[in-house]
Each structure stands twice: as C-alpha cells, then as structure tokens.
Amino acid sequence: MEPIIKEIHTNVMEGNVTSVKANVQAAIDAGIPVSDILNDGMIAAMAEVGHLFEEGECFVPEMLIAARAMQTGLALLKPHLKNAEVVSAGKVVVGTVKGDLHDIGKNLVAMMLEGAGFEIIDLGTDVPAEKFVEAVRNQGAQIVAMSALLTTTMPSIKNTIDALNAAGLRGQVKVMIGGAPVTQNYANQVGADGFAPDASRAVATAKELMAT
Amino acid sequence: MKPRDRVLMALNHEVPDRCPMQVSFTPEFAARLEKDMNLGGEDKIHNPHGGGNTYELERSLGQDLLLTSVGWANSYYQEAKEYVDEWGIGWRSAEYETPFGVGRYTEMNIHPLAEDNAIEHYQAPDPNRPELYREAEWMLKTFKDEYWIVGVTVTTMFETAWALRGYERMLIDFALKPDLAERLLEIPYQYHLTAAKKLTQMGVDMIWIGDDIGAQHAMIISPKMWRKFFKPRMANFISELKSINPQVKVAYHSDGVVNPIIPDLIEIGLDVLNPIQPASMDPAKLKQEFGDKLCFWGSIDEQHTLPFGSADDVKTEVQTRLNTLGKKGGLIIGPTHHVQLDTPMENFWAMVNTIQQTPYSTL
Numbered sequence: 207m208e209p210i211i212k213e214i215h216t217n218v219m220e221g222n223v224t225s226v227k228a229n230v231q232a233a234i235d236a237g238i239p240v241s242d243i244l245n246d247g248m249i250a251a252m253a254e255v256g257h258l259f260e261e262g263e264c265f266v267p268e269m270l271i272a273a274r275a276m277q278t279g280l281a282l283l284k285p286h287l288k289n290a291e292v293v294s295a296g297k298v299v300v301g302t303v304k305g306d307l308h309d310i311g312k313n314l315v316a317m318m319l320e321g322a323g324f325e326i327i328d329l330g331t332d333v334p335a336e337k338f339v340e341a342v343r344n345q346g347a348q349i350v351a352m353s354a355l356l357t358t359t360m361p362s363i364k365n366t367i368d369a370l371n372a373a374g375l376r377g378q379v380k381v382m383i384g385g386a387p388v389t390q391n392y393a394n395q396v397g398a399d400g401f402a403p404d405a406s407r408a409v410a411t412a413k414e415l416m417a418t
Numbered sequence: 419m420k421p422r423d424r425v426l427m428a429l430n431h432e433v434p435d436r437c438p439m440q441v442s443f444t445p446e447f448a449a450r451l452e453k454d455m456n457l458g459g460e461d462k463i464h465n466p467h468g469g470g471n472t473y474e475l476e477r478s479l480g481q482d483l484l485l486t487s488v489g490w491a492n493s494y495y496q497e498a499k500e501y502v503d504e505w506g507i508g509w510r511s512a513e514y515e516t517p518f519g520v521g522r523y524t525e526m527n528i529h530p531l532a533e534d535n536a537i538e539h540y541q542a543p544d545p546n547r548p549e550l551y552r553e554a555e556w557m558l559k560t561f562k563d564e565y566w567i568v569g570v571t572v573t574t575m576f577e578t579a580w581a582l583r584g585y586e587r588m589l590i591d592f593a594l595k596p597d598l599a600e601r602l603l604e605i606p607y608q609y610h611l612t613a614a615k616k617l618t619q620m621g622v623d624m625i626w627i628g629d630d631i632g633a634q635h636a637m638i639i640s641p642k643m644w645r646k647f648f649k650p651r652m653a654n655f656i657s658e659l660k661s662i663n664p665q666v667k668v669a670y671h672s673d674g675v676v677n678p679i680i681p682d683l684i685e686i687g688l689d690v691l692n693p694i695q696p697a698s699m700d701p702a703k704l705k706q707e708f709g710d711k712l713c714f715w716g717s718i719d720e721q722h723t724l725p726f727g728s729a730d731d732v733k734t735e736v737q738t739r740l741n742t743l744g745k746k747g748g749l750i751i752g753p754t755h756h757v758q759l760d761t762p763m764e765n766f767w768a769m770v771n772t773i774q775q776t777p778y779s780t781l
Contacts, residue, residue, distance in 0.1 A: 221593060221594065262636055264640075265636070265637060265638060265639050265640045265643070266589055266633075266638045266639065267589040267590060267592045267593040267639055267643065268593060268640075270586055270589055270590050270593075271590055271593050271594060274590070304512075304514070305512050305513060305514030305515070305523075306512065306514075307510070307512045307523060307525035308525070310585055310586065313586065331512075332512045356514075356523070356758070357720070357721060357722075357725040357726070357758055357760055358514045358516050358521060358725075358758050358759055358760045359514050361515070361516070362514070386633075386634045386674075386721065387697075387721035387722065389722075403634070403635055404633075404634075404635060404636075
C-alpha cells in the first residue's frame with residue numbers, strides 16, 4: 207500500500223479533516239488510482255471505526271468526526287469517480303418515519319453507509335410514507351433504511367412498508383429498519399428484510415441485503 | 419403509611435409497607451387517564467420534559483413523590499406549533515397516530531449557539547427570578563407534610579448545551595473543540611445549579627438532575643470523555659447541594675446504558691439512579707452489584723412491555739422488579755419514561771394496581 211493511503215486511513219480514523227483534504231488531493235495529483243484512495247484509504251478506515259464502535263472502543267463523537275473527515279475526502283474524489291472503475295455498493299434511501307423527529311441514529315447510519323461506499327438519499331426526519339415511495343420510484347434506490355426512536359412512531363414503519371407494497375415497488379427494494387425500541391422480532395412482524403441495532407451493524411445488514 | 423415516609427424508608431434501604439411509586443405521562447396519555455378516572459382536568463400541567471402530569475392526577479393515583487421543575491426542561495410542549503423559548507432555542511412539533519388517538523412531540527430545530535462565536539454574546543435566562551419558584555413554594559407548603567417533594571433540574575448540562583449548540587455539533591466539540599464544549603456546558607450547569615440550590619434551601623427532599631448520556635446498547639460518549647467533561651461538574655453539583663442540606667437526596671436520570679460510570683456516580687455521592695431501562699441494563703444485576711450503595715427509580719419497560727405486552731406481562735414485570743431491584747427497599751418503581759399514548763389502559767392499571775396491591779410482606 208502507498209504510504210499516503212496509509213496516512214489517509216489514519217487521518218480518517220482520527221477525524222483530521224485538514225490532513226485528509228491535503229493527503230487526498232496529493233494522492234490524486236500523484237496519479238494514485240482513485241479506487242485505491244477510496245477503498246484502501248477511506249472505506250477501510252470507516253470499517254475500522256465501525257469495528258471499534260461494535261467493540262465499545264469508540265463512541266459517537268469519534269464516529270462523527272471520522273465520518274466528517276471521510277466526507278471531506280469523498281467530496282474531493284467525487285469528480286474523479288465517474289472516470290474510475292469504482293462501483294457503488296448500492297443506493298439507499300434513509301429517513302426517520304412519519305412523526306419521528308429524532309435523527310442522530312439515522313444520520314450515523316447514513317454516514318456509515320456512505321463510508322462503506324453506498325450512495326445515500328437522505329429524506330430527513332418525519333418522512334411520510336409517500337415520500338419514501340416517491341424516492342424509490344424516481345431514484346432507483348435498492349434499499350430503504352428507516353428508523354423510529356419511539357414506540358408511538360413505530361407503526362409508521364409498517365405503514366411505509368404497506369405503501370411500498372401498494373405502489374408495487376416492494377419487489378424491487380429491500381427494507382431495513384432500526385431505532386431504540388425496534389428489534390429483529392418487530393422487523394419480522396412488519397415484513398422488513400433487515401434490522402440493525404446500531405450504525406455500524408447497519409452496514410453489514412445493507413451489504414447482506416444487496417447480496418440477496 | 420405516609421407517602422413521604424414510604425419513600426424515605428426505601429431510600430434508606432429499609433422496607434416500607436409497599437414499594438413507593440412515581441409515574442409520569444405524556445400530555446395525551448394524561449388526558450386519557452383523566453377521562454378514565456373522571457377527574458376534572460382543571461389542575462395545571464406541571465411536569466417537565468414533555469410530561470403531562472397534574473398534582474390532581476398524581477395524588478388521585480396514589481403516587482408517593484410530587485415533582486416541581488425549574489429549568490430548560492420546561493421548554494418542551496410550550497406551544498402547539500413552532501416557538502422559540504427563553505433560551506433562544508427554536509422548536510417544532512410532529513404528530514403521530516396511535517390506536518388511542520393522535521399525539522405530538524416537540525423537538526428543537528433552532529440552535530442559537532450553532533456558530534462558534536455566538537457564545538461570546540449569549541445571555542442565558544436569569545435563574546433568580548422569584549416567579550420560577552412560586553410553584554415550588556406552594557407545593558412545599560401544601561404537600562410536604564404528606565409527600566416526598568422532588569425539585570427537578572433535569573437537562574442539567576449536556577441536554578441544554580446540545581439544544582443550544584445542536585446535537586451533532588456538541589458531540590463533535592467534545593472531540594475537537596474541548597474548550598468550547600466546556601464553555602457550552604457551563605451555561606446550563608450554572609443555571610441549573612443556582613435553581614437546585616435554591617430549591618434545596620426551600621426544603622425539597624430530593625433534587626433530580628439528568629442528562630442522557632446512554633444509548634440503547636452503549637454509552638453515547640466514552641466513559642473517559644464523561645469523566646473529563648461531566649464528572650467534576652456533577653461532583654460539585656451534588657456536594658454543593660449536600661452542603662446546604664446533608665439530608666437532601668440527589669437522583670440522576672440518563673436513558674440507556676450507563677453501567678460503566680455507575681461506580682463513578684456512587685463515588686461522587688449520587689443517591690438514586692433513574693430510569694433503569696431494562697432493555698439496556700439488567701436490573702437484577704445492577705441490584706447485585708450496586709444495590710447496597712445506590713437506590714433505583716423507574717425500571718418498568720416503556721419500550722416493549724407497557725405499550726406492546728399484555729396486562730399479565732406488565733403484572734409479571736412489576737413483581738419481578740419488586741423481587742429483584744426492589745428487594746429490601748432501595749427502589750421507587752414506575753415506568754422508565756412518560757407513559758405514552760400507545761399504552762393500553764389495562765396495561766397501565768395492571769402496573770399501578772400491582773404496585774399498590776403488593777405489600778413487601780407478601781414478597
């Protein structure tokens with residue numbers, strides 16, 4: 207591995223935006239393949255952050271600053287990605303369901319998915335079922351990832367799945383869900399394809415769903 | 419037995435006639451309950467943090483603690499639509515639907531200290547305004563002889579600071595701008611400390627502080643970070659209150675997982691930990707590990723059992739808690755959070771009736 211890729215990896219893990227910016231630009235200028243910078247530098251770093259999070263070695267602030275550093279590097283890489291042999295891991299629509307305004311969990315999931323090479327369409331908070339339907343229909347998303355923090359807003363998860371069914375889109379999109387009171391059991395009950403207890407494990411779930 | 423004696427015994431690790439109870443509700447559930455109990459519903463709602471309690475409701479239910487609140491947590495549910503509270507924090511509402519009707523939650527959407535330099539000119543509200551303490555004054559005069567009175571200053575540091583700054587921004591500050599994070603925490607800390615000292619001087623039995631630092635499966639910030647930013651302030655907060663009245667108890671609320679810092683909380687003199695979310699921390703294990711040094715408050719699951727379980731499930735859970743977390747006292751039992759509108763009335767009554775009809779002598 208090029209030393210500069212190793213440095214980018216460290217910079218992302220430490221959340222050092224300034225160094226990521228400088229090193230990613232330097233790597234591009236040096237003609238290092240964009241796919242190497244992305245996969246071996248940034249995506250690998252975010253995977254490591256996710257792993258440390260699962261192990262209880264890293265917490266939300268560290269995850270946020272790493273994701274922010276990753277996004278800075280990604281912005282520099284984006285103009286070059288089209289010409290490079292980089293395949294998106296998949297397109298994911300994310301949002302908190304109707305009635306739910308709590309977005310930290312959703313944001314972390316979006317950041318970690320982006321950090322794993324997924325394209326994100328973030329619909330924000332308090333998202334009505336029809337907006338999820340519209341995004342799947344118009345933007346060709348392969349996964350809908352939605353969350354609810356409260357038991358009172360959990361029924362909106364089922365309503366959204368029902369709306370995807372009614373629109374005839376359920377066959378072309380996978381649904382994954384999460385949020386504090388949400389469990390695998392609930393996912394089974396409402397007919398979701400996947401569940402994840404936290405942002406790091408959401409990446410594994412999304413990858414599994416793309417592979418099925 | 420008087421409610422206040424029941425609570426005092428429990429908090430002294432003695433066994434009262436039955437476990438003391440404290441229950442709060444969202445305004446929507448409170449309205450449903452008032453109808454169910456044929457209450458007038460004319461009493462003013464007082465409970466902070468989105469609660470809909472009235473003293474009439476609490477006393478009619480046979481609760482043992484009465485709460486009075488001063489601080490930013492009172493900013494929840496101020497208006498039906500958008501509003502800006504006295505801290506300059508903007509709010510909006512979102513509606514949700516349940517089988518029992520429509521409710522709403524308020525949530526912050528404008529953060530006055532989002533810009534780094536905004537703090538230079540920020541003026542927090544004045545915690546010394548006499549009108550803030552009139553309810554407490556009346557409460558103490560009217561109910562202290564009978565009830566255990568709690569002065570509530572929750573959202574003590576972190577939650578108010580994140581409302582001022584924005585949640586993700588505040589979390590990033592801990593990692594990248596620690597000096598700014600310290601200054602941000604200091605604003606609500608000073609406000610709520612002033613309020614808590616005043617309430618203690620007025621004669622409340624317990625001060626309830628709170629900041630959510632736990633998520634469902636782990637702490638939001640590392641124990642190390644908590645020890646840096648929060649522990650010294652909390653230690654000072656508790657010690658200042660105890661120097662005013664050595665008998666005053668201090669309770670602390672954090673959602674989710676807080677196991678790693680419980681020894682620290684005990685070390686700095688905390689008396690009561692709330693709300694003990696059973697899906698996040700095993701109540702029986704907590705009792706085993708810390709039950710001789712710490713009391714507990716809450717523990718009836720608001721994420722699964724109360725909204726989605728059967729009345730029998732609720733009854734079983736209450737009995738389990740009384741036999742574990744509440745063994746030999748040391749517990750104020752109740753739901754982990756405000757009872758939500760999606761809770762079936764029979765589940766609610768199963769909780770209240772089981773608590774009230776289970777004397778310690780039968781356990």
